[in-house]
Amino acid sequence: MEHKKRRGILERLNAGEVVVGDGGYVMQLERRGYVKAGHWTPEAAVEHPEAVRQLHKEFLRAGADVIQTFTFYCSDDKLELSGNVTTITGAQINDAACNLAGEVANEGGALVAGGVSQTPCYLKTNSETEVKAIFKKQMDYFLQKDIDFFIVEFFEHVEEAVWAVEVLKSSRKPVAATLCIAPQGDMNGVPPGECAVRLVKAGADIVGINCHLDPLTGVRTVKMMKEGLEKAGLRAHLMVQPLGFHTPECNIGGYVSLPEFPFALETRAMTRWDVHKYAREAYKAGIRYIGGCCGFEPYHIRAIAEELSAERGFLPPGSEKHGLWGAALEFHTKPWVRARARREYWENLLPASGRPKCPSMATPADGYQND
Incomplete structure (x- = not known):
């Protein structure tokens, strides 16, 4: 069946439609040899556009309605810390990433989302002025390419995410805001419900969770956000783009505190059937923007599209x-x-894991507390 016509993200969500997001990029491209582990910066958009383009294409074929720009950690201060600023600039990466995402999205009527993530500057200076200037600079790059909407993603502190939303809303484009937090709240202990309230009051049209923890934990946290919004008398669309890994230890630091991070996470990978269950639970919770982050390969996105094919009215080309x-x-x-x-x-x-000495769970590192 032909893909739906290109309509805006809020138009689709306001109509009650399911929007399938795409999957993870930095970890998948690191595994393929295009991204430096640890830094996770997206210079591959400039150095190896063919690799980024191919992953975009596979997510689109799997059923994604949104192609996100490969701009994770693309602030100049992060690039400088990673040793890339002298050779490849944020401007170059943003330009290349927008071109690649737009090219592929146009092949299937998908939307282009400009991704903006947390900055080293926030923890270093806690200067609202300096941090907002970084977001404004990246926003201006995106607006030159006329992306469809923004995604504020991978924020551990709601305060910084609020600053990002406030800047991006000045563009008059829709803004989705997702935090990489646990049910316990952000790194300052702000509960998920209160985080959602702050984000919506700042102007976010869509709120939710991404990365750090497994899909069902992500759904649980979004439910808490939904409850917080209802108590405050606020409304927003809900989204979830979690890890593609099992993290039953569920500590506040997320998967970065697991001993398997980042080079042995394959042992925790979601099967497509796990993702079917996740997609259904997310839908039942009232979440209509459903995708994935690190660990979500194209076949996982296809599983979301297949599980919700009745609600969407079609199967993706990747299911043929x-x-x-x-x-x-x-x-x-x-x-x-x-x-x-x-x-x-x-x-x-x-x-089965197939590993005779495989423990059922690991002990997370550092000072994070388990549930």
Whole structure:
């Protein structure tokens, strides 16, 4: 079925439609050899545009309605800390990233979201003026490319996220604001409900959670945000773009405190069936913008699109090869594999790790407290 016509993000959400976001970029591109681990800065948009373009294309084919610019950690102060500012500037990265996202989005009627993330300047100076100047500079780059809306993402302190929203709202474009926080709240202990209230009062049209913790924890935290907004008599659309990894330890520091971070997280990877469950739980919670962050590969995004295909009214092109719930296995030569071509099998599967000495959980590092 043909992809829906290009309409604005708020127009879609106001109509009650499901908007499927795209997945993670920095971790996926690091695994492919294009991003430096630890720094996670997006100079690959300039150095290796073919790699970024291909990942955009795969997310689009998987069913994404939004293509986000590959501009994570693209403030000049972060680039300077990473040793990139002398060779590749923020202006170059923003320009290349917007061009790539726009090119691919136009192939499928998707929207382009300009991503703005936390800055080293906030923790270093806590200067509202300096931090806002950084956001304003990046916003101006994006506006030159006429992106569709902004996503404020990966903010551990709601105060800084509020500053970002206040700056970006001056563009008169829709603003989504997502925090990488746990159910315990942000790094200053501000509860999720209060965080949501502050973001909406600052002008955010969409609020939610991204990264740091697993999908069902993300949904739980967004529910807390929703409750906070309802108590305050405020309304906003809800979104969630969590990790593609299991983090049952659920500590406030998120996956960066796990011993497997960042080079052994494959052991915690979500299966597509985990993502089916996540997409349904998010939808039941009233969340209509559903995507993923680090660890979410294109097949995970396809799982969201497939789980919510009835609500969306179509399947993505990426589903043509295998059908729903493993239907393509009906043609397998082995009868026990053919028997797996059904929903009940995959929904009830308890996957094994295959690792004889694999612990069920790890002890997170540093001074974060568990639930």
